[in-house]
Amino acid sequence: MSTPARGRRPGSNTTRADILAAARALFARQGYERASMRAIARRARVDPALIVHFFGTKEGLLREALTLPVDPNRVIGEAVADAPAEHLGESLVRGVVTTWDSPAVNPVMVSLFRTAVSHDMAATFLRETLQRTVIATVSGLVDDDTAQRRAELVAAQMAGLALSRYLVRLPAVVAMSPDELARSVGPSIQHYLTGPLA
Amino acid sequence: MSTPARGRRPGSNTTRADILAAARALFARQGYERASMRAIARRARVDPALIVHFFGTKEGLLREALTLPVDPNRVIGEAVADAPAEHLGESLVRGVVTTWDSPAVNPVMVSLFRTAVSHDMAATFLRETLQRTVIATVSGLVDDDTAQRRAELVAAQMAGLALSRYLVRLPAVVAMSPDELARSVGPSIQHYLTGPLA
Numbered sequence: 001m002s003t004p005a006r007g008r009r010p011g012s013n014t015t016r017a018d019i020l021a022a023a024r025a026l027f028a029r030q031g032y033e034r035a036s037m038r039a040i041a042r043r044a045r046v047d048p049a050l051i052v053h054f055f056g057t058k059e060g061l062l063r064e065a066l067t068l069p070v071d072p073n074r075v076i077g078e079a080v081a082d083a084p085a086e087h088l089g090e091s092l093v094r095g096v097v098t099t100w101d102s103p104a105v106n107p108v109m110v111s112l113f114r115t116a117v118s119h120d121m122a123a124t125f126l127r128e129t130l131q132r133t134v135i136a137t138v139s140g141l142v143d144d145d146t147a148q149r150r151a152e153l154v155a156a157q158m159a160g161l162a163l164s165r166y167l168v169r170l171p172a173v174v175a176m177s178p179d180e181l182a183r184s185v186g187p188s189i190q191h192y193l194t195g196p197l198a
Numbered sequence: 199m200s201t202p203a204r205g206r207r208p209g210s211n212t213t214r215a216d217i218l219a220a221a222r223a224l225f226a227r228q229g230y231e232r233a234s235m236r237a238i239a240r241r242a243r244v245d246p247a248l249i250v251h252f253f254g255t256k257e258g259l260l261r262e263a264l265t266l267p268v269d270p271n272r273v274i275g276e277a278v279a280d281a282p283a284e285h286l287g288e289s290l291v292r293g294v295v296t297t298w299d300s301p302a303v304n305p306v307m308v309s310l311f312r313t314a315v316s317h318d319m320a321a322t323f324l325r326e327t328l329q330r331t332v333i334a335t336v337s338g339l340v341d342d343d344t345a346q347r348r349a350e351l352v353a354a355q356m357a358g359l360a361l362s363r364y365l366v367r368l369p370a371v372v373a374m375s376p377d378e379l380a381r382s383v384g385p386s387i388q389h390y391l392t393g394p395l396a
Contacts, residue, residue: 113315117365153383155368156358156359163361169321171350172350
């Protein structure tokens with residue numbers, strides 16, 4: 001542990017980021033259980049003990065690795081801040097998809113989805129993340145007892161968009177720009193935010 | 199191979215169904231690569247050679263295991279057959295969610311999603327399945343050059359609904375009946391089928 005591979009200082013930001021990148025890649029490719037701490041260490045070129053030093057347990061590493069590098073509340077908040085009331089949906093989709101497309105966020109988001117769908121603990125983590133971020137923020141836009149339902153319907157639509165664009169890669173959804181998606185999917189989000197529900 | 203466990207006749211429908219059920223469970227839980235033919239055979243209580251006899255390769259077993267026990271074209275076709283033009287979306291959601299909820303279809307659908315998201319080959323299989331079924335059927339309802347895009351947007355919304363209801367289990371989405379979901383999500387599907395897109 002005192003001599004990590006390639007002579008990096010333990011505790012450097014680079015080492016920590018390398019471990020997280022390796023964990024995301026292996027959790028996504030192999031699933032949470034199969035991806036071993038040893039394999040993650042090997043990929044990050046560090047001593048396995050360093051992972052324990054930084055993250056404690058494998059679950060601690062998972063939580064850290066799947067935490068988005070941007071605050072979704074901020075992304076959504078900024079996206080809708082200046083939007084006229086009738087274009088909240090379109091603005092939300094444009095802001096979120098632009099963020100998802102960015103190289104800093106995309107691999108984490110894909111890894112979060114891959115891991116969440118294949119593993120119950122990660123599914124709970126995704127549910128909690130959605131609850132704490134998208135659902136909390138959207139609930140703030142809708143001030144009545146339909147808020148939770150509306151927020152989850154927004155989350156469901158956005159999750160399906162992410163799944164189609166980044167994981168299953170439906171060709172027309174992949175080809176559309178964030179602005180085209182905003183104009184196409186925005187009205188559905190607007191419906192969930194402000195339209196009549198069941 | 200001549201003496202499968204529990205003395206079943208090789209080739210009986212029960213044995214074949216048991217193998218498929220075991221494969222779906224293990225593919226979903228462990229991912230395609232980690233789920234071994236041997237473990238699937240053990241779970242199904244058959245000789246591994248019998249799996250080869252029935253399905254040839256592991257990929258053959260995957261394709262068979264992830265093929266839905268109902269024809270999605272028929273489900274969607276029947277759902278929208280008698281629907282007035284302005285309620286196509288609502289009817290589609292009601293028919294599809296009712297089918298997804300059914301005990302015969304649900305485990306296969308969940309397994310298809312879990313496996314598809316965690317594995318590229320299964321993702322291709324899900325993309326092909328959507329293309330051959332939902333997208334082909336929906337394209338038939340929309341007769342112009344926006345058909346592919348509309349169909350994929352329908353598929354994305356429905357995939358997000360499935361993900362939220364069965365895998366990530368967002369509480370309000372889980373609690374809604376097929377009819378409530380039809381009335382809430384139907385207008386979005388209607389928008390993708392007939393509304394103005396980007």
